[in-house]
Amino acid sequence: MAKPFLSIERLTQQFPDGAGGTLTVFENSTFGVEKGEFVCILGHSGCGKSTIMNILAGLAEPTSGVVKMDGKHVSGPSLDRGVVFQNYSLLPWLSALKNVTFGVKARYPGWSKDKVEAHAKEYLAMVGLDGEVINRKPSQLSGGMRQRVSIARAFANQPKLLLLDEPFGALDALTRGTIQDELIKVWSQTEQTVFMITHDIDEAILLADRILLMTNGPFARVAESVEITIPRPRNRTEIVEHPNYYAIRNHLVQFLGQRSKELAGQQSHGDDQSPESVVIDKTATPPEAQSEPATLRAVSNE
Numbered sequence: 001m002a003k004p005f006l007s008i009e010r011l012t013q014q015f016p017d018g019a020g021g022t023l024t025v026f027e028n029s030t031f032g033v034e035k036g037e038f039v040c041i042l043g044h045s046g047c048g049k050s051t052i053m054n055i056l057a058g059l060a061e062p063t064s065g066v067v068k069m070d071g072k073h074v075s076g077p078s079l080d081r082g083v084v085f086q087n088y089s090l091l092p093w094l095s096a097l098k099n100v101t102f103g104v105k106a107r108y109p110g111w112s113k114d115k116v117e118a119h120a121k122e123y124l125a126m127v128g129l130d131g132e133v134i135n136r137k138p139s140q141l142s143g144g145m146r147q148r149v150s151i152a153r154a155f156a157n158q159p160k161l162l163l164l165d166e167p168f169g170a171l172d173a174l175t176r177g178t179i180q181d182e183l184i185k186v187w188s189q190t191e192q193t194v195f196m197i198t199h200d201i202d203e204a205i206l207l208a209d210r211i212l213l214m215t216n217g218p219f220a221r222v223a224e225s226v227e228i229t230i231p232r233p234r235n236r237t238e239i240v241e242h243p244n245y246y247a248i249r250n251h252l253v254q255f256l257g258q259r260s261k262e263l264a265g266q267q268s269h270g271d272d273q274s275p276e277s278v279v280i281d282k283t284a285t286p287p288e289a290q291s292e293p294a295t296l297r298a299v300s301n302e
């Protein structure tokens with residue numbers, strides 16, 4: 001079978017536990033992300049989501065295992081991978097616009113100043129920022145605006161992979177909703193691949209093509225890959241009416257509430273820990289309801 005665009009192979013992370021021993025956060029974790037996919041990862045605090053994110057970003061080296069993107073080993077940071085953190089991480093001395101042009105210039109050194117600026121403005125406009133506001137420094141912007149700038153900055157660099165570490169964690173519910181919509185708009189217009197950490201089940205169902213579920217640590221693993229069988233475009237008020245919505249939601253709640261604990265702490269014993277694929281689809285026609293010739297049914301009933 002062809003390897004996925006992003007392939008995480010037998011990833012193991014250990015840290016000193018502070019008492020002279022070793023803490024195994026996860027072991028032999030194996031999963032993939034296809035090109036253009038939007039994948040969310042859900043799991044309890046401390047299971048290792050940020051550790052995985054840091055490894056994917058090239059900001060940390062795993063104890064063992066490899067990450068490959070487009071068939072090449074990921075090691076060290078690269079403009080091919082953009083990261084958005086919860087705390088915005090904008091450069092405080094630069095305006096919103098310059099925070100975006102800064103990265104674009106590095107990514108496309110051959111572009112003219114005008115081209116860089118037009119490109120940056122296009123992405124800022126996609127997240128609802130235009131006019132004088134883009135000349136303000138981060139300290140003069142609201143939290144929501146700052147997060148819009150960091151999303152625009154990450155997408156404007158057109159990385160092959162976007163890594164979002166709880167990007168809406170610090171925002172109020174209303175702002176969060178608006179920026180989620182803007183994120184989906186930019187993602188669908190750019191066809192970039194997104195890997196996102198969130199603690200919010202409803203956010204994950206709204207945004208993702210697929211949700212990866214992690215068991216609790218230590219020895220955590222990505223146990224399930226749940227396909228979101230709800231067509232796009234999705235609307236936050238209408239999505240709850242889709243026949244699959246509550247079935248998927250209940251499955252996720254049940255996993256996080258119960259199974260993540262039951263499956264916790266299982267050592268891999270050297271086995272490759274690939275997630276089980278879960279497809280919940282209430283709209284699929286059950287086999288018994290499929291039309292069969294009446295005669296055939298009569299024969300099988302005998």
Ligand SMILES: Nc1ncnc2c1ncn2[C@@H]1O[C@H](COP(=O)(O)OP(=O)(O)OP(=O)(O)O)[C@@H](O)[C@H]1O
Nearest residue numbers: 015016025043044045046047048049050051052217
């Ligand atoms: N540099 C480090 N040294 C020692 N232990 C670490 C280090 N980094 C992370 N850990 C431990 O590894 C485990 C996983 O941490 P990580 O931050 O990846 O979890 P998380 O799932 O992202 O949690 P949260 O949802 O709270 O952000 C935790 O037990 C943490 O204490």
